[in-house]
Amino acid sequence: MRILIVEDDEALSQSLRKELKSAGFAVDVANNGVDGQYMGEVEPYDAIVLDLGLPKRPGLEVLRQWRTKSIRTPVLVLTARDAWHEKVEGFKAGADDYLGKPFHTEELVARLNAIIRRSAGISANELSVGTLVLDEDKQTVQNKQGEVLELTGTEFRLLRYFMHNPGKVLSKGRLTEHVYDYDSEKDSNVIEVYIKRLRQKLGQDVIETRRGQGYVFEAKSG
Amino acid sequence: MTSIQARLGIGLVSTLVVLFFLQWAIVTYSLEHLSEEFLLTRLEQETEGILAVLQVEPDGKLVIPKDRLVDAYRRSFSGHYFRIEAGNHVLKSRSLWDKDLPRVLAAPGEVKVAYVTGPTNQPLILRTAGYEKFGIRVTISLGHDLSEFKSDRAELMVAYGGISGTALLLLIIIQMLTVRRGLRPIEKVRAQLRAIEHGELTELSENAPKEIRPLVKEINRLLRLLGQRMQRSRNSLGNLAHALKTPLTVLAQLSNERSIKSNPELARRYIEQVEIIRRLTERELKRARLAGAGMAGRRFEPSTDIPPLIATLESIYRKKDLALDIDFPENAKTPVDREDMMEMLGNLVDNACKWARKRVKLEVNTDKDLVFLIEDDGPGVPPDRLTKLAQRGVRIDEATTGHGLGLAIVVDTADHYGGDVYFGRSARLGGFMVRVRIPLKRST
Numbered sequence: 001m002r003i004l005i006v007e008d009d010e011a012l013s014q015s016l017r018k019e020l021k022s023a024g025f026a027v028d029v030a031n032n033g034v035d036g037q038y039m040g041e042v043e044p045y046d047a048i049v050l051d052l053g054l055p056k057r058p059g060l061e062v063l064r065q066w067r068t069k070s071i072r073t074p075v076l077v078l079t080a081r082d083a084w085h086e087k088v089e090g091f092k093a094g095a096d097d098y099l100g101k102p103f104h105t106e107e108l109v110a111r112l113n114a115i116i117r118r119s120a121g122i123s124a125n126e127l128s129v130g131t132l133v134l135d136e137d138k139q140t141v142q143n144k145q146g147e148v149l150e151l152t153g154t155e156f157r158l159l160r161y162f163m164h165n166p167g168k169v170l171s172k173g174r175l176t177e178h179v180y181d182y183d184s185e186k187d188s189n190v191i192e193v194y195i196k197r198l199r200q201k202l203g204q205d206v207i208e209t210r211r212g213q214g215y216v217f218e219a220k221s222g
Numbered sequence: 223m224t225s226i227q228a229r230l231g232i233g234l235v236s237t238l239v240v241l242f243f244l245q246w247a248i249v250t251y252s253l254e255h256l257s258e259e260f261l262l263t264r265l266e267q268e269t270e271g272i273l274a275v276l277q278v279e280p281d282g283k284l285v286i287p288k289d290r291l292v293d294a295y296r297r298s299f300s301g302h303y304f305r306i307e308a309g310n311h312v313l314k315s316r317s318l319w320d321k322d323l324p325r326v327l328a329a330p331g332e333v334k335v336a337y338v339t340g341p342t343n344q345p346l347i348l349r350t351a352g353y354e355k356f357g358i359r360v361t362i363s364l365g366h367d368l369s370e371f372k373s374d375r376a377e378l379m380v381a382y383g384g385i386s387g388t389a390l391l392l393l394i395i396i397q398m399l400t401v402r403r404g405l406r407p408i409e410k411v412r413a414q415l416r417a418i419e420h421g422e423l424t425e426l427s428e429n430a431p432k433e434i435r436p437l438v439k440e441i442n443r444l445l446r447l448l449g450q451r452m453q454r455s456r457n458s459l460g461n462l463a464h465a466l467k468t469p470l471t472v473l474a475q476l477s478n479e480r481s482i483k484s485n486p487e488l489a490r491r492y493i494e495q496v497e498i499i500r501r502l503t504e505r506e507l508k509r510a511r512l513a514g515a516g517m518a519g520r521r522f523e524p525s526t527d528i529p530p531l532i533a534t535l536e537s538i539y540r541k542k543d544l545a546l547d548i549d550f551p552e553n554a555k556t557p558v559d560r561e562d563m564m565e566m567l568g569n570l571v572d573n574a575c576k577w578a579r580k581r582v583k584l585e586v587n588t589d590k591d592l593v594f595l596i597e598d599d600g601p602g603v604p605p606d607r608l609t610k611l612a613q614r615g616v617r618i619d620e621a622t623t624g625h626g627l628g629l630a631i632v633v634d635t636a637d638h639y640g641g642d643v644y645f646g647r648s649a650r651l652g653g654f655m656v657r658v659r660i661p662l663k664r665s666t
Contacts, residue, residue, distance in 0.1 A: 009468045015475040053464040080467035081460050083511065084531065084568025085561045091534040098538070101464075102471035102500050105478060114541070 001046040002026040006036030019105040026181040033057025052079040067094035074115040120164045129166045162217035171214035234397045265349040284313035301367030308360040328352035344369045513559035522563040524550035539575045550586035566635045569628035574598040592660040597648035
């Protein structure tokens with residue numbers, strides 16, 4: 001899952017980047033409204049953390065522009081301005097959730113997971129496809145036999161993205177975009193390596209290869 | 223005296239009354255004077271007629287041939303009398319019968335007028351003139367009954383007085399209407415001020431007569447200034463909140479650092495202190511943002527402001543699948559600040575949603591006071607804690623977890639508006655119940 005953080009406070013955005021990375025997200029940061037809006041428009045993020053008090057363009061304006069341009073990426077508004085009328089404005093502008101500063105990282109992560117799941121149309125609290133159950137906190141996966149398998153950071157991000165989009169054909173490029181942040185070395189061949197590893201851990205038929213198209217995560221498998 | 227209308231009314235009416243009274247007095251006096259003049263002229267002519275036919279017999283006796291006299295002088299007590307005196311002889315008209323007129327003497331060429339009582343006690347005007355005829359001095363007194371004349375005049379005066387009175391009354395009514403019409407713009411401004419107080423208008427219409435336009439403009443300027451000042455102060459408080467809370471978030475994040483986490487006691491104290499700063503900042507900033515009663519800001523309108531708030535809360539609590547039962551009056555406008563009420567309602571309903579199992583009920587009433595009634599089917603608050611909540615001055619935020627800061631802000635806001643907050647158990651839903659009453663000043 002790839003996240004955009006639009007926050008002008010350097011100390012906060014760096015600490016958030018660190019925390020969210022360790023929670024299994026690929027993270028990009030924009031430090032002003034104009035850059036944030038542009039990145040939100042061109043990069044395929046799975047969720048955006050948006051501060052409202054931004055330099056160059058206010059957060060609410062950025063959010064409104066995204067929504068008029070039909071960018072439906074779930075947005076969590078993160079702000080010190082958390083009076084109720086401001087929350088109402090935020091939701092009216094198209095926010096999916098609202099978190100007042102200061103906050104606990106655990107809460108931010110929980111809410112991010114919730115809005116990502118909601119936008120993927122998953123209503124359950126835990127992420128499960130077929131017989132696989134993903135523990136997003138521990139970054140582990142449980143198989144049919146009830147074994148809990150450890151995942152590396154990239155494996156976790158890749159599997160989580162697959163599990164959010166079961167049965168869909170996902171190209172290598174798309175997988176790369178959602179698993180790595182903007183600054184990472186992007187070598188689509190590396191994705192093949194991680195897919196191989198996931199197959200080794202979860203079974204060969206979990207991820208099907210479609211020649212020239214990409215990969216399909218099969219819900220029935222396990 | 224404070225009413226311009228009464229002041230103008232009394233001034234105009236008293237002037238009119240004095241004017242009409244003076245006019246009435248002058249007319250009365252002139253009428254009396256003129257009619258008397260007329261009467262005296264007639265009496266003079268008659269006197270001269272009598273003098274012309276008066277004969278003095280050799281023994282000095284006075285004689286007037288019967289056929290030369292007007293009938294009225296012969297009919298007894300007809301109201302027309304004469305008395306002629308020359309030397310020792312006196313000639314009275316037959317109409318006097320056995321009575322006499324008062325004896326008035328006048329030198330030749332002299333005329334005397336007197337008002338006397340006649341033979342049948344009627345008022346008489348008595349004109350006496352002195353002549354010299356046939357070498358002797360003759361005094362002729364002519365009496366004329368005034369009673370009929372007086373009653374005619376009285377009738378005339380009554381008729382005249384009636385017309386004058388009606389005219390006066392009409393003028394007074396017209397003036398009252400004019401005054402009221404003239405003061406209508408002021409009345410309009412007053413109604414508009416009331417509408418502003420009730421939040422139905424934001425400024426006065428400047429389409430006012432030029433006498434009060436400067437006042438209207440000044441009031442509008444002050445209203446705008448007040449609104450701008452409050453907006454500015456709220457904005458700067460928002461900025462302050464932003465400036466304080468972001469570093470506070472960074473501080474909170476630091477508690478995840480390994481070096482702090484490895485020392486649980488340090489981590490606990492660290493988190494505790496950050497939390498205290500957070501609560502204090504939150505409460506004081508929210509308190510400072512309160513507009514309070516009588517301040518200009520956007521007014522709270524339940525039917526426009528509550529639905530988006532509820533929609534927001536529904537998205538926040540989407541996962542809980544709550545049934546929110548909301549009841550508020552349509553098209554009601556209140557004179558209280560929108561942001562203050564949104565904050566209060568947001569905190570109350572948020573609190574209820576947090577603790578509710580399935581149901582939350584909100585009732586808003588604006589009939590007399592603004593009343594919010596919020597109930598949930600959650601665990602509620604034990605009775606001993608309820609009394610603590612009700613105590614004034616208790617720092618609720620320090621005393622409790624969960625029903626904390628939000629309720630403290632609700633109490634602060636209600637205090638600010640001179641209202642009150644009641645905490646209890648919901649009879650209908652079984653959980654916590656809060657009733658907030660904000661008095662709506664319906665001042666005139």
